[in-house]
Amino acid sequence: MSRFGIVVFPGTWSDRDCAHALAVAGHPSVRLWHQDQDLQGVDCVILPGGFSYGDYLRAGAIASHAPIMAAVRRHVDRGGLVLGICNGFQVLCEAGLLPGALLRNAALQFRCQPVTLRVERVDTPFSHTCRAGARLRIPVSHGEGRYYADPAMLARLEQRGQVLFRYVDAAGRLDPEANPNGSVAGIAGIVNERGTVLGMMPHPERACEMVLGSADGLRVFQGIAEAGAGAAR
Amino acid sequence: MALLGRGPNRLELGMLGALWSEHCSYKTSRALLRTLPTTGPAVLQGPGENAGVVDLGHGLACCFKIESHNHPSAVEPVQGAATGVGGILRDIFAMGARPVALLDAIRFGDPRDPQQRHRFQRVVEGIGWYGNCIGVPTVGGETVFDAGYAQNCIVDAMCVGLVEPAQMLRARAQGVGNPVLLVGADTGRDGIHGATFASAQFDADAAARRPAVQVGNPFLEKCLLEACQELLGHPAVVALQDCGAAGLTSSCAEMAHRGGVGLELDVARVRRRERGMTPEEVMLSESQERMVLVLEQGGEAAVEAVFHRWGLHGDVIGRVIAEPRLRIRDGLEPVADLDLAVLVDGSPERHPPAAPPLGLAARLAEDPLAGAPVWSPLEAWRRLLASPNCGETRGIWRQYDHMVGNDTLAGPGGDAAVLRLRGRLDALALTVDGGHRSGRLDPRRGAAIAVAEAARNLSAVGAVPLALTNCLNLGDPDRPEGMWQLIEVVAGVGDAARALGIPVVSGNVSLYNDTLGQSIPPTPVVGMVGRLPEAGRRVGAGFIAAGDRIALLGPLGAELGGSELQRLARGTVAGPAPALDLALEGRVQALVREAIAQGLVRSAHDCALGGLAMALAEACLLGGLGAAVDLPGLAGAAPGERLGQLFGETQSRLLVSCAPAAAAALERLWTVGRVPGRWLGIVGGGAIAIGEVATIELAEARALWEGALAG
């Protein structure tokens, strides 16, 4: 059984939703306070959605310097798993734990809506419970989610297979209409080179119960839990 | 002056002026508001506190209120709207409740006018920004465009919270010697005289009198909210109050007055953002994101530690005293000393003369479509689908996070939002609705319709209305017509609330929505909370299966006075307001709730703007299914009568669909319930067809509907 830690910055709000989703999936979780440096021995750190420090300056910029992030960095160095969702993805990019940056949505508006994601790799701890090319229905909710990497960096990402999720249409094709924020190459989520750190703009924790519209997000959490259990063995 | 026993000084005058403003003292509306029904078995807290509270049973209560931010939003749409949301959130968490939902009611002039469009978009941006940032979902609202709001927009925000009754906080100062803590933002010169500003017309001097606009800080508010939640049940917390209009003056005065004690404050201890602020500026500043607490003596350190953890600082700025007075010092120097009874309750009630507008009788007697172009039913239908008032609102609410919290079972886009209650079978249903446009002809009827329609929206998802909050947006009461509207609107809210058994537990009055002598139409906005006995039984507004039978519950009718069709065709309001039989309304609503509870209907949608034909189109568009229906006598009716039957806004009606197998049971139910009901047709096909009279392809209808609000 994997232990999950959910980081709480003062402006974080999806910590509750993450804890709920994990509970639905049958996994306990602890909260990790932004000013602490102790990860309480968790196997996976979740950097949840929200507005960490009001998202002033740039989303995630101030949070990337919080004391807890030093501990998260060490956790990453040790090969520990990290899932950054929405604001958490922004924090990971700002902290340099993932490449690239997240810019204001191309439409210059906040977007809260369901999107369809295509799973690009199934050999990561986050996606091994999915079929290759599987489509997940998960909501986005953000104003600054336009993933950007310069051409060289993008080529490197593609070559190393670091793109895990892309926005696609119902048929699974890349389509600007299906891309809610104008991300380059339809990128919705990427992993680091080792495949241990995932940043994604969509909110899997909002898609864990059919009454809320979809349970596809559970796959991400289940995947982590099973991978963690595997590692422990 | 006689009340003071001496002449007030400048600071005291400023404080009295702010608290005696219409905005704070309700001096014009107070007597009228007393006539509203405010009690009921579920009411735990009626008007008089920061927000009303109703019991949901099993140790949970729902706390809610609506408030206007019209004037600030006219001056600065983004920040005005944002701080409106911030203000209503504080009202809710000041009661000890955790905010779980926001709703907004907004009104502007014609969106084809770039200026109006700009204001509308900026207001939506401001509402979204604050709610999204703080992490409270915006689950519903209402957007109306009408020339009557071109000069004065309406921006009303409603917040709903949940609280365990035992944890409920009240804003009552107690315990002589207890310290008063001010926490949150530093105090600046922003928003000074905001309350008096909101109590006056817009005119040439308004710009000069305009208070410095407040810039919202949802991040700070989030920290305040979390800290206040953490303090729930803390033995050191005696009272909690937000700092709203008239700032420290009103929060402190009201908290002391409710508790039957006094307060002594030292303005020198108030942390400031700017140098050189006078005691008057400190006492009247409306800087946002501040809360005032009364603590048990000795509890300061424990409470401040909680705030500190959230990055906030609190300062003890005064103490509770026995004498019922508000005493202000600046360091050692006394600067004000006012009797709280005078300050809070002393404003003389005003009863300005009231009279209906001239020529009203003649306008009521007009033919609603007199002089209007003769549109075919299909032409009228197309125009309605393309009207920004009937069109799809997704472009608005996809900018609002309506899902955060993982409890939104039904968000914006239906008749009422539905929020689940964790660990329970039942759910909360929420809606806001403004009055019918015919309220310009008959404000009393229009207000009653607002209440009836809100209740109908809740009933349409299967929820029983529990209580309501209201925001009465009106023009200058010093004009006889304005005062008449105020009297009539309050009477109308009362009529419907009493008849439908829905108590009024909180509210807000926004008068002086005028520019250069031009008033807004009377705009009573009703926010309502209902309880859905079984969340799993809720239905949506859209049809769900081809072959299902479509029925109309409620009367046929053809009333076009004040309708959207009339607005499009004539640009004016004339003719009689739609009738409202509140007894019938109650029966129709009870019937639809019963049908939903028994699982007989698969969709339900109220007939509102655009009448029966628009309700049918929406049910089709939301469900992605066509329909074929007919109305008795439609084909043979005269052209005007025909438009009335299709697009008239006759009240007390819902459009439902049911599986063929459930039809007989549904019919029995409406017979027993003494509700007029009739079968209209069948769900299915690629078009929406009304007899021989009008047929529109679903794809065409969708294009019009989805494009109605697009830039």
Next chain:
Amino acid sequence: MPTDHRDRFVADVVVTLKPVVNDPQGDVVREALHTLGFAEVAGVRVGRYLAVEVTADRATARARVDAMCQQLLCNGVIEEYRFTLRPADRSVPAPP
């Protein structure tokens, strides 16, 4: 001193909140800088910067950019603006 016969200018426009308006963003950035050890930071105000490239002679450009600021770039209710002009082909200068 550049001559006025050039016809392409860039206006470096800075729009800031009026001093009386609170600037939560500035406050948060100041706190963040303190946390990072920049104790010498006494205050931060955050604003918007716009580089507007116009095709016009200097005098016209000045008048037109001023009009743009008043009509669109600056929200006079809460903000104030200032700008300087530089020839478009010159390298990036100091902010105004």
Next chain:
Amino acid sequence: MPTDHRDRFVADVVVTLKPVVNDPQGDVVREALHTLGFAEVAGVRVGRYLAVEVTADRATARARVDAMCQQLLCNGVIEEYRFTLRPADRSVPAPP
């Protein structure tokens, strides 16, 4: 405690998107200016402006502000920055 005003500087910092990064906001502003009749506008780029007040001598201030930009104020992946220093205006009082 507060030093001599000669040791107080304001850094006018401008942070802009790198030229290769798309700036939809700038494009929208340009379009809006065109709509308003400012046909002479060839292009607009939008960035951030920060006025950072520091208590330090000029040389130290310069080095420190540069460090602030690199560590926090500017994200080098997408942005670039520049700044100038000016003595803090004594008439603008510091927050109490």
